[in-house]
Amino acid sequence: MDPLCSAQDAVRCALCSISDAPMFCEGCHTHLCKDCVEEHFADSSKVHNVVPLKQYWTTLNYPKCEKHGAKQCELFCEHCDIPICARCISSKGHQNHNIVDFLENLERKRIDLQTDLRELEKSLFPKYKKIAFHIQVQKVDLKKNSQKIAASLNTQRDIWHREIDDIVNKLKCEFKDIESKHLDVLNKQEVEIQRSISELTQNIVDIKKLLNSKDVLLVCEYKSRNAKFRGLPPKFKISLPSFKPNEINRDQLMEQFGSLSTLTLTFTTEEQDNSVLTQGTESSPPDQPLMNEPRVITAIDTRYDEPYSVSCLNDSEVWTRGDDNIMKLFNLKGELVKSIQTDSKNWPYDIAVTMSGDLVYTDYDNGTVNIVKNTQIQTAIRLEGWRPRSICSSSSGGYLVVVESDDKKQTKVVRYSGSKETQSIQFNSKGQSLYSSSRHLKYINENRNLDICVTDVGKNAVVVVNQEGLLRFIYPVTRFFHELSFDPRGVTTDSQSRILIADCHNDRIHILDQNGQFLRFIDNCDLCYPWGLCVDTSDNLFVADSDTGKVKKIQYCN
Structure with missing residues (x-):
């Protein structure tokens, strides 16, 4: 069987899913029957280059066999996960191994690439972006909450005058330290998220390059990294501190002036909480009609x-x-x-x-x-x-x-x-x-x-x-x-x-x-x-x- 034709025997049109697909769009990596070519060109959002599928296969850069020099690899050993030539078969080096046509294996790899690309673009990348936005919202709330605490402390200080200035300064330092610590936590997580987003972006670029590549060896060597990103990093929610003023008792001035509530962090995984904190959720203040x-x-x-x-x-x-x-x-x-x-x-x-x-x-x-x-x-x-x-x-x-x-x-x-x-x-x-x-x-x-x-x-x-x-x-x-x-x-x-x-x-x-x-x-x-x-x-x-x-x-x- 002609290896340039055998793989396409089972290929169906991506639009009608009925007819055989003797045509191929290099821009979209889409198989087409002749009746659907015109409909495919109707999508003007992409650049299309439709060629006969056989012509497309002939332009691919087949690897040379590592064992037999100039021989071109037209087959693929699934057991060894390598391309092989006809002489490899005749030499019985892959006896009892599952041998498939090289183009058939290539099509499987392209399907895997497209599946990974869809998951990265439609699922994983948006989730990481939402987590990054969640951090921004938390940082805004953290700063605004600190402003409110400062205002409460200043009001209480005006009532108690200079007698309690030292206490005010001490508590300001305390909540500023809390803000600083948690801002550090937010910044650290933001750095990690941005690093992952950068990796996701590069992975997407690499896959797109592979989809456009005619170097089939590079395509065949592709290994999915999506599993690394599926385990999304934990998110956390900050229970912001508040200031509770007390009545003046000069004997126990420091204790009665007030204290900052303990700030808590709650980490959740994607399975526990698949929603991202945005405007109108628990970060929002009480409704004020x-x-x-x-x-x-x-x-x-x-x-x-x-x-x-x-x-x-x-x-x-x-x-x-x-x-x-x-x-x-x-x-x-x-x-x-x-x-x-x-x-x-x-x-x-x-x-x-x-x-x-x-x-x-x-x-x-x-x-x-x-x-x-x-x-x-x-x-x-x-x-x-x-x-x-x-x-x-x-x-x-x-x-x-x-x-x-x-x-x-x-x-x-x-x-x-x-x-x-x-x-x-x-x-x-x-x-x-x-x-x-x-x-x-x-x-x-x-x-x-x-x-x-x-x-x-x-x-x-x-x-x-x-x-x-x-x-x-x-x-x-x-x-x-x-x-x-x-x-x-x-x-x-x-x-x-x-x-x-x-x-x-x-x-x-x-x-x-x-x-x-x-x-x-x-x-x-x-x-x-x-x-x-x-x-x-x-x-x-x-x-x-x-x-x-x-x-x-x-x-x-x-």
Whole structure:
């Protein structure tokens, strides 16, 4: 029997599964009958090269027999797991062994390769990616929980005054140590997961190369490594510590001040828990429904003619910036706690508070992002060819900055880790600019689900992309009720991943869910040209009311 024909006798068309398949698509590695070739070409998502199967076999690089020199191996010994030639059979070197046609063995190997590739791409790789995302969510929760603990400790310290400062410092060190230890655990697991993802990626690439290879010896030597990845690494859940204040008892001050609950780690295997912790699961805070009638709790006179930005330092103090080069820190009584003048004497374009509690601001004219540590100003980022506009702190520990080109024709969002650029977001999947030309106002905030929300006055819209920079949605699709056009300014997000947008000229706040669905307005709090927004850890909204010069604290959810 002709070895070039024998293997294809049993091959059926991959589309109809009925007819013999004398044709083969080299691009898709698919067997086809002549009637199905045209249907196969209809899939324009791939590059097709359909040739007669016999022609395809003749172009394969058959190995030379190791024992008989120039002889070509057209058979395969399954017992020895090696290719052999006809002389190997006649020499009785493989007597009583199961000998099959080389092409038949090749087809089996290709099926095994495709099976492994499907498992890697459809099952194992996505699971590892989910575990990596789970780690990111846990790290965000860990940092936010630490902020809440710090706020509770500071409130208790204010009640007990200086008498308990030493105790406060000791407990802060304790929970910081807990955070550090568990962050180390998270980082270590993340490194292991990323290493496995890299191996998976390389394995996928190798298999694809083998599928495209005409070197049949390499294909035959393939050994599956999928078993290594099937045993997914364990996941763990952190039972976050909490702070429990007690009444003052001076005789037992240290004991009665309060303590941190023990943090526990729970490891689960894929069999025990095949779900990955994402937004809306046990990492989410208790549901806080929206109030029917939001109310103003307090109003702080900022002494600006027009305040533009507000950022919470904690639940009792907020940073502001307005129409001069002074940034001011106020407590909720309206008392000025601290003021910082920009180093360059330029107006700051935007401000934010880092995860560690430092103030950062953008200096558009100087092309810098600056950080304030105590009262010292340091340049954190210096741009070349671009200028920074709005900024927000990222849960990853760095910054997200909206920047525009010097020629004012381009706008993009850049993620920084320290002073290093780690991501640039500018175009959608069609290569079109996500944001309007740079002369228009824009503000930015990172949502709890790691989406990036940018208000764009040039588009009269909010552009939301995911963590990878892929467009999720644009709000609104149409103008509301044929009224004045949507005029977005500041944007912030709360613990429920709701998105809040200041609609400046319409004197109201839009509240959306994390998928861009409109929930309600805040339009009953005497807002007048609302501009900057932020929320505290209890989801109270702070609004920089640019026409009245005040920052209003608004309760909008229960």
